[in-house]
Amino acid sequence: MFFFRVLIDAYRLGNRQAFNVAFQKLGLDCANWTQPIYQDLVRKSDGDEERMLVLFFNRIGWPTSLPTSEKGAFVKSLLREKKNAFDEFLASKSSLLRPGVEDFIDDATTKGIPVVILTAYGKSVEKIARSIIDKLGHERISKLKIVGNEEVEKSLYGQLMNHKGILSGTNEELAKEAMKAASAQKQKIAEEVASMLKLSVSLDSSSSESLQKTVAALRAGAEYAGVPVNDCVLIAGSQSGVAGAAQIGMPCVVLRSSSTSRTQFPSAKATLDGFGGPDLTISKLLQKLWC
Known part of the structure; x- marks a missing residue:
């Protein structure tokens, strides 16, 4: 995705x-x-x-x-x-798709690999989504899934995190236990990182709203694709996406941009410069992840 x-x-x-x-x-x-x-x-x-x-x-x-x-x-x-x-x-029409992205998407859909485009939590989401559709073309878009704010909120994970619907039915206790387990996992990760850095921390679950939103978008994307989180691959371009993927165990590949040309992404499976040719192709993606 x-x-x-x-x-x-x-x-x-x-x-x-x-x-x-x-x-x-x-x-x-x-x-x-x-x-x-x-x-x-x-x-x-x-x-x-x-x-x-x-x-x-x-x-x-x-x-x-x-x-x-x-x-x-x-x-x-x-x-x-x-x-x-x-x-x-x-x-706007001034923004251009990265070279090779259409061929990459076509190759994925031809091979039966679900492709999800996450537009959630960005400003002007509707305008941007329309722009993407115009650039990729309606025929290509019909084979993809676009997950925005509405889709995230309607997802099972989104409802759980927002306490909507899930907590009002017979599964209330199960949902509460799931939320407790998620919080405990966050604390465990924080303690492990702190130990590596020789620091002592207490994780504030409300202090990383951006990361929580990224995680919600990723989980919703996996849900709409019908694929387990650890079998998905995030193709990201920034630290926020990489951090969200790392938190939930989703493999991640980074494509550098002009703003991240010198940035290091140690938790990513690979860091490449673009789509196609010597960089990211479907065959190389599968090799990097499962060889």
Whole structure:
């Protein structure tokens, strides 16, 4: 299964432009990131977008009317505008599918391998899903499953985590025990990691909402595909997907993008640069996972 963002190397084409759109919307005419400026900021901030903005305005000067105490709020407003612009880019015709993705999907469906595209928990999900459908074509999409927020909420795991329906029937005690077991497993994993790092931690089940949402999306994807979690493969493009897959024991392959070209993904089965040719094909995927 895929997260939708791995289908498009959006950062290579859209991330810098989204920052420039945000600058324009907030009337910052002096701010315009060329490719060299953008790459320099990415390198110096290790890709942290908030730090990129702080570095940039420390360099050129902050807006004269901006009180020092409001710099944080100013940066956050810029990041909100940038995210809106980036989501619009993802849904536009300007964003292109990564080379080889259509052939990869066709090969999978020809071999009878279920393919799920996860769009859950992203902003502008409906626009992005429509964009993906337009780019992949309705005939190809008819052979796939797209799992968004609604599908996650209706899944068995989603209902369990939201206490909807499941806890009101005869299986109430069973559901409660399942939730206790899940919490215990989280604690066990946390303790094992802490032991490796020689730290002592107590896992706060509410502190990682993003990870919980990723896990819910992955479990729902497996459910809709009709395949056990450990027999699925996540093709991810970021640490959030890799972390979610690792937590539930789902094998994961990472496709690098321009924003993760130097990032290490030690828990992934493989880290590759793209689809097809010397990189990710269905045959190579099966070899890496089960040889």
